[in-house]
Amino acid sequence: MKTSLHGIGLRYFVEVARTGSLSDASVALHVATSAISRQVAKLEEELGCQLFDRLPRGMVLTEGGRKLMAYATRSMLDGEHIANELRGLDLERTGTVRVACTQGFAYSFLPAAIASFLDGHPKVKFQLYVGSPSVVAQRVRDGESDVALSFSLRPISGVHIEHSEPASIYVLMRQDDPLASRRHLSMADLAGRHFLLPEQGTTLRELVEIAAELAGVDLDPVLESNNSYAMYAFAKKTGALMFTAIVSVSGRYEEDGFLAIPLKDDVLGRREFQIQTMSGRVLPPLLADFCEHVKVQKKLVSTLTRSRKKTMA
Template structure:
């Protein structure tokens, strides 16, 4: 496939309109429109739905965009090698993840990785799970850490790690000495929960519904930092979170984590996603290996 039509296609796909792409490419709108039409004709496929307010990718267009993003990244890596840049130092690692993973775990892991690779630099983008996957798919992030419940087209799962949901509470809470809890045990307790729509809240609500339990939380917030601080200052409050997100700080704050036994809360997995089919730079590959070891270490600490 010729480079020029693909470049025009990529610009239209990213900007969502012919006029915005023309401005970005410094060409006439008619030139962009002609390149897109020629590309669709040569492929025998419709790549865009023409709408009054822009251009929306069709399913074949989504597949081509994935190819175009991967092609651009591969070219960037080849050019870096041609210019003689160190294979380990040529790439900043861009990571996209929800707040839970960015709150303690990833800052700690990336700092420890720099003791092995001092030249490593990072761009940590805190977004929701769907956006994290999209950033990887679009080539704007090297790695996404998500709790996605459904697979995303254009990404592949490089690592998958068990990430069950636990109850977080003060060591002085009456339930803190229990070895395991269920949603039935939380029926009459004061809870701090994330907003509806988060993975934790979604799975918790399902578990409650199956047991016929109605729960009205004392606190709700979209921020793990808020919920964690509430638990720190309230001996009667229980929060739900993934153990991996707070394990490094609970002992310091005199908090405990108690596993939840409900099937819906114990079978959650953390996915480490990369762009499908992409040849990752060496530094990113080293980081993935290091990340896998840290996840395994966290699992053994839990046991």
């Protein structure tokens, strides 16, 4: 039996997967629920694979369904790319770039990178979503965002890494701190101090907790928060120590009276800065340009950090 992966059945499948129910897909498509159900069942029969688990709470994708959804999303994005090429829009570098990032990139680095990119691409628009590492990776995998900036500890299924590099963890402290003269620190050096920690589920929190356990340091944070801006302000006010990536505070921490000193515990070297895109997707020229621009901007931050260290030495 010949199977079509570009017809109405696939369109209905995508809408059911997106909405999570036949009735919601019916409303979105203005098509009878029974017609959608028949097309999805026909697609399952042709593929010889169950695409959904029919549960009381709705339609949930099976593993096979998730693979088909990834294919369908890539196909739609590639179709948009081809259409833009035919209209000549790719040559003009116009369009909308949908970016997702974790919180550490949202305050300074990414807004600055977007602003400088727009200097050379004035017709481009951006959409920015800020979330946890797992959520931004999911958005890229599902095609809801074109590119994500994140910190990661391990490979992620369905996500292609356009660029990665080590992401050192620093201790942010006031310039009058007793440890301010140190060139680097270990977790053991921080015993007995007041800490600020991000919420559970972040790569930074995971690694800091492992390093503290290995060093025998009791991590009893005076403040935990899902908002890095609140922790930054609290550290400035109280002198509590904050763990951070340098890219998360670049361009502001010295002016605010802080120093950033690297932590050297071996386990902390596992974290990477990553530029993530959908696995298997051919990037349009505009997205490729933006990814390259982000790499250059990140390199500038790293170069500036190294030069500051040499000046302090």
